[in-house]
Amino acid sequence: MLTVKKYNVEAVVDPYGILSGQRYEFQLDLDIPEEDELYSENGVYLKVIFMVDGEQSRILSYHFYEITTNQYLDFDMEPEEEEALTAYCREHLPE
Numbered sequence: 001m002l003t004v005k006k007y008n009v010e011a012v013v014d015p016y017g018i019l020s021g022q023r024y025e026f027q028l029d030l031d032i033p034e035e036d037e038l039y040s041e042n043g044v045y046l047k048v049i050f051m052v053d054g055e056q057s058r059i060l061s062y063h064f065y066e067i068t069t070n071q072y073l074d075f076d077m078e079p080e081e082e083e084a085l086t087a088y089c090r091e092h093l094p095e
Helices: 079-091
Strands: 004-012 022-030 044-053 056-066
Touching: 022 079, 044 079, 056 079
Parallel strands: none
Antiparallel strands: 004 022, 022 044, 044 056
């Protein structure tokens, strides 16, 4: 399961007004156990694009990165991790 140490969220501006709903970019610094294959000495963060359109909300994309180098890490989440991340993003939307 993903453990978030800290996060930042910003609204993504759609200058042309072509996207429905609102988009938010989350950057989540993660606490990864050493025995996990995703672990890095330099730390790992997750960048998430989250969409809210009326009553619907979901993750549009996510990517893992190493904190120090900003190197992309090619990992996918398990379905239960994605569900937990979706719930986390819903709970931490800006007002």
